Amino acid sequence: MVSHNIWLRDHCRCSECFHPVTKQRLVNTFDIPADIAPLSVESKQYGLEVTWPAPAPHTSIYPWLWLQEHSYDPPARPKLENATDPEKVLWGSNIAQNPPTVTFEEAMTDQGLFEWLSKVDKFGLCLITGVPPTTEGTEKLSERIGFIRETKYGKLWEMTADLAMGDTAYTNVALGAHTDNTYFTDPSGLQLLHVLSHTGGTGGKTLLVDGFHVAATLKERHPESYTLLSTVPIPAHAAGDDGGIYQASPKSGYPTLSHDLVTRELYQVRWNNNDRSVMDHLDPKIVEEWYEAIRIWNRLLKSADSEYWVQLSPGTALIVNNHRVLHGRSSFTGRRWVCGSYIVFDEFKSKLAVLKERFDPDRVTADTRDPSSGSSVWSPAL
Incomplete structure (x- = not known):
């Protein structure tokens, strides 16, 4: 799996870069140098740990399951080519x-x-x-x-x-x-x-x-x-x-x-x-x-x-x-x-997503959810 440095830095979800309650990005994407390169990269049991350089050294942690789910090189989800979501049941x-x-x-x-x-x-x-x-x-x-x-x-x-x-x-x-x-x-x-x-x-x-x-x-x-x-x-x-x-x-x-x-x-x-x-x-x-x-x-x-x-x-x-x-x-x-x-369809999808996190969470959400701040910052919905 390959990820560009700028993509990784942009997707840091520590509390300084991604608000744990509002679930909105705090990091200024446009302040990230186009040629940013990590100072160090370490493989930890809980995920990939990356330390970024100045102006202020910063450490980001990316859960392994999240990286697998969101891989784009190679794609985690192959194109369906005009097919239908395999989780849908077609009927007559x-x-x-x-x-x-x-x-x-x-x-x-x-x-x-x-x-x-x-x-x-x-x-x-x-x-x-x-x-x-x-x-x-x-x-x-x-x-x-x-x-x-x-x-x-x-x-x-x-x-x-x-x-x-x-x-x-x-x-x-x-x-x-x-x-x-x-x-x-x-x-x-x-x-x-x-x-x-x-x-x-x-x-x-x-x-x-x-x-x-x-x-x-x-x-x-x-x-x-x-x-x-x-x-x-x-x-x-x-x-x-x-x-x-x-x-x-x-x-x-x-x-x-x-x-x-x-x-x-x-x-x-x-x-x-x-x-x-x-x-x-x-x-x-x-x-x-x-x-x-x-x-x-x-x-x-x-x-x-x-x-x-x-x-x-x-x-x-x-x-x-x-x-x-x-x-x-x-x-x-x-x-x-x-x-x-x-x-409204958005209301339906929102209610279903919230209930799914509660009754049938995916592996990433189950491993990373903080009950005190609602949905996990690593939720697939985000």
């Missing part, structure tokens, strides 16, 4: 046999909350049973994760087929598999849904599709289409309500499949053909290829192997990762009353 219709589930009572405990959020992180969805069939119970469940994101639909929104909002969701027609908020620059991360009642009719089954699973299938069978969906931005809009026209910034939109620039890992799916705006930025040479690509994508989404249908009922809520799992519903009759919320 077979998930109906044993869908990830927790109880409301479990979610109200810290250990249960960790199990709940871990399942959401792993599968992209989770059912919660035993939820009080009220808006108050739904709000209490939502706030176990973090702040509820208020949007044009409100904070904790309620929905029935009355077109109270200019959105097809507020009708009784079927909705194909889609992600929400494609017209927002930052689509909501999690969506929680709870059917509070359904009277005088039938239908309204919820449709769920693992976008990561479908993307993996698309990449394997139709790599050219995968590339197009990963590179061609799609503009979107929401303009059904007086006084509001929403468009993501930049106006050209975002591709259906977004990847980490370093690992090339797929991290977000954006797809709602109903909200798509004019595709007037397409290169004329790829117009037909792009339409063929979204036709294939749509066909894979609608495959019986991809679709998981579940009839939600009062007392059973559903949460989905809106950056991964597409949702929809069948048409229905009668009065179907649904409430739900959006939760």
Whole structure:
């Protein structure tokens, strides 16, 4: 493993260089000489000990496990090349046999909350049973994760087929598999849904599709289409309500499949053909290829192997990762009353990271955590 001297000096995490409470860098990166060289380097049982030269001699200690985890020469984590995080479980219709589930009572405990959020992180969805069939119970469940994101639909929104909002969701027609908020620059991360009642009719089954699973299938069978969906931005809009026209910034939109620039890992799916705006930025040479690509994508989404249908009922809520799992519903009759919320993805990831340090810490965190100052300064989150 190779590390440059300036990189090592910049990453010293003693209390003089990295605040133990705020977890923010104190060392002035720009005061470090570009050609800095250590006075001495020693291998200790607890890590690599490096002594740096004037203006004031300084000793830095780097835990061995931390150095291994963050090696860049060779890389500690090989590029996934458009794959998905191996810790994620991809699924199709077979998930109906044993869908990830927790109880409301479990979610109200810290250990249960960790199990709940871990399942959401792993599968992209989770059912919660035993939820009080009220808006108050739904709000209490939502706030176990973090702040509820208020949007044009409100904070904790309620929905029935009355077109109270200019959105097809507020009708009784079927909705194909889609992600929400494609017209927002930052689509909501999690969506929680709870059917509070359904009277005088039938239908309204919820449709769920693992976008990561479908993307993996698309990449394997139709790599050219995968590339197009990963590179061609799609503009979107929401303009059904007086006084509001929403468009993501930049106006050209975002591709259906977004990847980490370093690992090339797929991290977000954006797809709602109903909200798509004019595709007037397409290169004329790829117009037909792009339409063929979204036709294939749509066909894979609608495959019986991809679709998981579940009839939600009062007392059973559903949460989905809106950056991964597409949702929809069948048409229905009668009065179907649904409430739900959006939760910022950063809130979810933060709560999960804190609980993981507590209930399932990685080796570096377990070895270096100081309970008096919160998270370890060597936490992988930092």
